[in-house]
Structures are given as structure tokens and as C-alpha cells.
Amino acid sequence: MTSQTIAFYSEGVRLAGTLFLPDGLAPGERRAGIVLCHGYTGVRALYLPDTARELTADGYVVLSFDYKGWGDSEGPRTRLAPYSRVADVQAALSYLAAQSMVDPARLGLYGTSYGGATVVFTAAIDPRVACVVSVVGIGNGRRWMRSVRHPDEFHDLLERAAADRARRATTGASELVPRAEVLLPDRQSAALAAAARAGVSGAVDQVPLEFVDDTLGFHPEWVVDKIAPRPVLFITSDDDRLVPPEESEALFARAGEPRKLIVLKGFGHYEVYAGEAFRQVIAPTRAWFREWLPPR
Numbered sequence: 001m002t003s004q005t006i007a008f009y010s011e012g013v014r015l016a017g018t019l020f021l022p023d024g025l026a027p028g029e030r031r032a033g034i035v036l037c038h039g040y041t042g043v044r045a046l047y048l049p050d051t052a053r054e055l056t057a058d059g060y061v062v063l064s065f066d067y068k069g070w071g072d073s074e075g076p077r078t079r080l081a082p083y084s085r086v087a088d089v090q091a092a093l094s095y096l097a098a099q100s101m102v103d104p105a106r107l108g109l110y111g112t113s114y115g116g117a118t119v120v121f122t123a124a125i126d127p128r129v130a131c132v133v134s135v136v137g138i139g140n141g142r143r144w145m146r147s148v149r150h151p152d153e154f155h156d157l158l159e160r161a162a163a164d165r166a167r168r169a170t171t172g173a174s175e176l177v178p179r180a181e182v183l184l185p186d187r188q189s190a191a192l193a194a195a196a197r198a199g200v201s202g203a204v205d206q207v208p209l210e211f212v213d214d215t216l217g218f219h220p221e222w223v224v225d226k227i228a229p230r231p232v233l234f235i236t237s238d239d240d241r242l243v244p245p246e247e248s249e250a251l252f253a254r255a256g257e258p259r260k261l262i263v264l265k266g267f268g269h270y271e272v273y274a275g276e277a278f279r280q281v282i283a284p285t286r287a288w289f290r291e292w293l294p295p296r
Contacts, residue, residue, distance in 0.1 A: 017065035039113030059295030228256025
């Protein structure tokens, strides 16, 4: 595998990416291409290189990138902007399809966590996507934020979001808060995420409170049925306490065929990025892409 830093544009904003090329790519040959999409506050240097390495080993051309305002990309910093992220993914698809070594008729999406939600929404509205894998994704933003909080915590969060909504409308700025106040990780997720993010350029500890409104209004399960008859694989874990498995189950229930749901046993949210859990994620991922989106 070789890689190169690239740039492309989404809604006029310059985004930074990494293009991973498989070994043995012959001149003039075209391969299937896959775009990788990270989660809530992720950057392309975190977790995704391992996924790219596995997929290029199967012969795919793989693209990872930073959303607007994240990592090395330009744009207002650290916004969630879920529908703008969908536009970013569509721009990434356009860039990948334009590469001489990529077959534009064979494009796939892979997303984890909030990226698992983003790829579902993107595939539902963009017919260029031929195959989808969503890992520990979110189906309904409001249900998810409610499910991981006590009732009084959720009520307080809604009040803070309403106040910030007024603040944004009158001042143009959102209040910055600790990342954990919005994401609310469980104990295991907090420790694993902190360890993984340590020393990673672009990893942030604060996010705008605007994240709350953005999440409350983003529901990929409303459109997941539009992906069919293109194939979609959902992977979750029964011990994910950050994004409960019910989110992937709800997406699966509303998706059309061909579809598949895999529920891992005993792993937490951030464990899926390393070790045995990652092996249990990447093996069916590779099999799904090979079945429905052959690299050659």
C-alpha cells in the first residue's frame, strides 16, 4: 500500500484527504473505490488508516478525509453540521470517481459511529454509492442522545440547547463546552478515547453546544430504506454503552434488501477500532465489499 496527501473541495471549502493505493495497480487499470468516514469528533489520522490498510490489501483504492473545520481541512472549526458532512462525503465520492485508477461505477462507503450515520444518509440520497458498511452507527439522533442520559440530564441539555440557539441567532457564536458533556461517554469509552486521541493532531477537547441541535435533528433511519436495492451491512456490539446496539438494529429494521446485521459480543464502542474487536469488524466488512463490490 502507498498513500498520498490530496485535497478536494466541498461547497467551495478545501478539504484535506489521504488517498491509499493498493499494491500491484497496473497502468490503465481501474479498481473499485471506497470512502472512509469517521465519527463525531474524529479526524482521518485516527483509526481509519488501519481500515484503509485492510481494504487496500484486497485491492481497493481508498480515500479518507477530514470534514470541513476538522483536522487539516479548512472551514469554521469543530462544527458538526451533519448535512454539510453529507455534502463532504459526496464531494469525496466525486474526487475518488475522477481518479484514473478508479471505476466510477463501483464506489463504496464505510463509516463508524457518527460516520456510520453519515454514510447511511449519503447512500440514501446518492445513487453513485454501490455498497455500504455502517459500524456502531446512529439511527436517530434524538433517541440516541436521550438513551444515554437520565431524564433530568436530558431535560437540562435541551434547556442549554435552546439558550444556545438564541445565542447563535443573536451573536453568531455557539458556546464551547467540554466534549464529554455532549458525547457523554461511558467509563470505558472515556478511557479508550482519551488514550487513542492523545497526541493526535486535530483531536479536540471542546465542541460547540450547537452539536446538540445538530444531533437532535439528524435521523438516518428516516431515509435508510432508500438505499435498497443496493447492499448495506450494519455492525454493532451488545456492550456498546455509548451508541447502544438498538441504533444499528433500528437502521437494519428499516433497511431494504440486501441487508445484514452483525452484533458483536462483549465489546464496547471504542474497542471496535483495535485488537480482537477490530478483527471481528474488518473480516465481515472485507467479505461484504468483496461480495457486493469486487475490487477488480
